Amino acid sequence: MQLIYARYNKYYNSIDITTFNGYLLRIDCNKAEHRLKVTPNLQCALNALAIDEPLEYARLYLDGEMQAWVDAEDSLEVW
Numbered sequence: 808m809q810l811i812y813a814r815y816n817k818y819y820n821s822i823d824i825t826t827f828n829g830y831l832l833r834i835d836c837n838k839a840e841h842r843l844k845v846t847p848n849l850q851c852a853l854n855a856l857a858i859d860e861p862l863e864y865a866r867l868y869l870d871g872e873m874q875a876w877v878d879a880e881d882s883l884e885v886w
Contacts, residue, residue: 813862822861822868832865839868845877852880 812825822834836857845853857864867873 813865815858815861822857822865824862824865834865834868836864839873843874843877846881849877849881853877 811827814823815821816823816833819833820836822836824832824834826832836853840850840853843853853864856867867876
């Protein structure tokens with residue numbers, strides 16, 4: 808499947824992806840983040856990723872790399 812357009816839908820808290828074939832895929836952000844181990848700061852980073860870069864958010868979710876991204880983002884924090 809080729810992804811061509813993704814946007815954050817604030818009414819459903821989801822990422823709406825339109826594919827090359829005209830299909831619509833909706834990723835529910837609440838369900839996508841349900842089992843992630845995050846802190847409040849990391850939750851803000853995930854929210855910013857969903858809003859600012861919805862295609863990257865969708866890629867991370869569909870590839871199963873969301874927890875790895877969260878862990879990497881956590882290790883970049885300055886103490």
